Amino acid sequence: MDNIEYKDIHAFGRDELERLFMSVEWSSGHYPDKLVEAMKNYETVYSAWDGDRLVGMICAMDDGVMTAYVHYLLVDPDYQHHGIGRRLVEMTKEKYKDYLRILLVAYEDGIKFYESCGFSRSDHGFPMYITELWT
Template sequence: MFTWKFMNSKDLFLPVEWSSGHFSEKLQIAMRNFETVISAWDRDKLVGMICAMDDGIMTAYIHYLPVRPQYQDMGIGKKLVLKVTDIYKEYLRIVVVGYDEEIGFYESCGFEKAKNAGPLFITDLWT
């Protein structure tokens, strides 16, 4: 179980330029509502995490995957993705919305970019 009290959202979300880091109270609630939260630590410092939600049998959605910039390109994000894909290996589909600069990373984790679909949003967030 992820213990949110150990983390200030500014410590993980803002360094990766995610606007959701400006909404600490909402993030605390969101973290408690995810079915799956896996965190990566360097001793007592939270350096990355992945959050996923699912429908219980067919489809899982990876939502958050922030890794502190100084810990990127060390395999942490990929290990987190592999842990989630292992948890949901019996599901028919695992979905992630990857922005253009993230597509290569997710492809290296086994995801394929949809040829006939794209993400749609109604949002006030700017990232």
């Protein structure tokens, strides 16, 4: 996958976001218009492209000095295991290298990946949420 291009942009089409989010079966993909708006509001959005096909992205929020929170990291299943997710994480770690912490919530099947990228599990925190996105 040497032809992957990485971009630092915030403007995306609804169809490309819907396709990517649905490819990993994330319920956010059912709301492509909201995703278009959300991407404009993130502090950090790095995306991976194979030609004009959006194949991966990472989105983060931060407080400007201490803490960054990775909200989304997703890679199209057809493009997984080729270093795309790792490259997106590395780009994000580089941007926030002077911050005190980068946080994320990992699903169980992603824990080993995030650990291989330098993240560790918290012994005293638990992810919690309120959502209206369940379909």
